[in-house]
Amino acid sequence: MKLRADQTGERGLPMPLWLQGALESAQAAVISALVVAVPIIAVWATAGFQDGGADVLARLAGQAWLLIHGVPLLLHTVGSGAGSASLPDAGALSLVPLGLTLIPFLLAWRAGRRLARASYTDQLWQALLGSWLVYAGFGLTTGFICRTSDVGITLWAAALAPLVPFALGMVIGARREAGSWSRLIGVDAVAWLSRTSQHSRWAGSYLGSAIKAGCVALMASLAMSAVLLAVDLFIHWNLIVAVFEALDAGAMGGAVLTIAQLGFLPNLVVFAFAWISGAGFALGAGSQAGALGTAVGPLPSIPVFAALPAGSLDFGFAALVVPVIAGTLAGWWFLREGENHFDEWLSIKIRARWFTAAASTLALGVMVGSVAGILAAGLAWLARGSAGVGRLTDIGPDPLRTALFVAAEVGIGVVIGYAAGPWLERQQKLREADLETAAN
Template sequence: MTAILDQLRTTPRSVLGRLPGVSPDDDESRRPLPVSGMLAAACTLGVGLAILTTLTLVGWIAAPSGALGAGLPGVFRTAAQLWLAAHHAGFAIPGGRIGLLPLGLMLLPALLLYRAARWMARDADLRLRLPARLPKNSPREQASARRRAQFVLVIQAGVSLAAPYALLAGLIALVARNEITQPFIGEALFSHFALAFLAGVLATARTIGPWRAMLRLLPERVRALTVGTAVATAVMLAAGLVLVLVAVALNFGQVRELSGVLSPGLVGGLLLLLLQLLYLLNVVIWAFSYIAGPGFAIGTGTLVAPTGVHLGAVPTLPLLGALPDSGTVPGWMMAVVAVPFAAGMVAGIVVARISPSPSYEAAPLWGFLTGVSSGLVAGGLAALSGGPIGGGRMSAVGPSPWEVALSITLEVGVAAGISAGVTNLLLLNRRARAPLDKAAVPVRKAGAAIARVASKVGLAEADARPLPGHWMDATEADTQPIPVIRDDWQDEHASAEAETLSQARPRPAAAPPVAGQPRKDIVDESDDRGGHVIYLDPYAWDRD
């Protein structure tokens, strides 16, 4: 398909290049975006119908006469109905409707649409359509303006592909009508538009930049919710796939017995295996609903849930042989209910790390909003995976969308709120300590350098010891040595006794001081070389 689209892209430019004065790379030679989208949509429909027509023709040859329509027109009409079913467009039949469609078949048009959208983006040169001149403001405002321009361009590309694709699907729905099946044209238009729009948006955003840059087109909060919802949904789907594989392994004998009852033959067996692979995604979502708690139904009045199983007659599909028997479920199976809480914890951590909240109260709220969005996605998947098969008892097959949405919202939302709040608190504390630590390191380095320079020039001691704190906290090594008493000091008791005796006798006249000698009767209290000495008269109480 890519080669065909490349021929469509290069042929007009080669013709224009032959004209005088026109360059093949000129801006005027670029095909308009709606025209490129129409060509991409038409090629996608053509290639998809060719693939399904080939498979239908093989089945028509191997199947009994008249099972897939009368003649080649009936084969093409059946292929057109399969194409509509690949987009999850239902059919009306006598006495009911068919809504249980294989989700695995949707991968074919999704892949073709993605490839066609990539070609459309290259053909229209969407990179050159971005604004070359941005407002001369701050870099942040320029980045925001460029992001808005990219977002608008991506939306335009999605609509340019989805609009003609939906109109062509309406024509196919009219051609695929017969006496038994009547496609719903409204569902066909909506489903084709939605799938083409989603594929066109993703492919165009991928053309503009890498996968990581695609998420940057969204605001920070929306990006965090989107990634958190995707993580929670992926964990739940992975758990559902593991549960399906374990159930098939435990009930493999019953699955093989149902395959033997059908006895489809070689070609029919391959087609039956392909059909079961296409319905595998539906069954995984059913297991997803089982883990969430509400479970699913195989007909009215039936239930397959962790609380119990009640089944009746089931369709003869070997994959359904993995269903448990009716009755009570072992107690250890209730452990699967813990999976949604684990998914919520992981999603909450992701949301808090992508977009931390400056307030402690907002982070749990964003975590719970992640649970709400996950519940909406789970409800949508539950609605797509189930549906009626005709009328009567098989009018209710699959999980209940609103029950699954409510259960996932509460389970994932509560766990995501708690984990987001704790993670956000840890991130805020880490960021609060980081600036202090980073600012203290340069200060300590500068102080150490100044001390080294001062010690070298003699302004500070080379081996400076830190001053002790409170004197009660000082150790023996931090205290000062005991002062040494000088030899010219007199004993306190002797001086006191001499003073007492001198009061009884007349005091001789003091000798005049000799010039050049210090006076001993004057105590120099400013002399602190040997420590302060406190003179205390021990006999002062006797004189009072």
């Protein structure tokens, strides 16, 4: 067993892989904690907290670190009961700022690349095991120390939830450095596939291309949603600025508020995606905001909420075409990939070409639409959550509703794109021929 060629002789005294993984993990945990603590210290420096004790600030920073890793915080407040009685109330703060979650993810990505460079082929698991155990221990310790009478933390969630973005980033970084799974874990996928039957390889190619097409549709939809979100923020910029001015948070408070809103920017993109799909999203229990209409109650004074289109929109239904366009691009991409083996198999079994072409195209639309819908449901689940206060216990899109809307719209687009693909290919070849003729 040998080190990969690009790592031979990198160190004179090699460190045990589990220890190096533990050190990389500890470094990532400390850096991400410091990044989270800096805005809190800045607010404290401007007398932004009534209780500015060091222990209070440390616990608040720890709670924020757990939140960006997806650990729900159980808020215990006192609500008004019937008459003059006060009843204890509890809500979970589980709305994760996905933009800030990128901090530990990117640190893990960097650590994964470093560990892959230092590991023997198929021995990376030792480094990953040491790293993940230390990171889970860091989360468990943080959860134990930062629990208070007002903020409850489930210890098993504090230990396991931070491993999700960290482990994902580390594995992706290691795979990026290794260049292939076979070099990373010592399994030759090509050799394994060569031992399967031709029909199995065709089925695998078809399913793999359908999954990739679903990803193409999802990424195209998210890209267009991000553009529409940017346009909406630009159009309503005066309202956003008015809310900022009304808050009068000062320079430091305004900066921290801006950072917090940027942290939720990926969530807002997913919200915009659900909005254009027609599934919509909630901004409080019983509310719904979508392209087909918006009905929400009073909202907190958060500047970005001022950009939310309100009321009945005359042409809001036009936004539903965005996922269809994304599906059209995915269908065209699948045609260019040339892996529609189901259509080939069906045309061999049934001679009626008009039937096999229509049936295989509809099956493709269902397949790719289902993939896009499942991925959209996953994004909706990640982006949604609870603010733990009053009506704001339900924020974000409903995963099942989003999946159904996106699957239907992308599926329609895939059928259109795959059916129109040959004509689009001919048009592209004609344009290329005209350009070549003009150049000559």
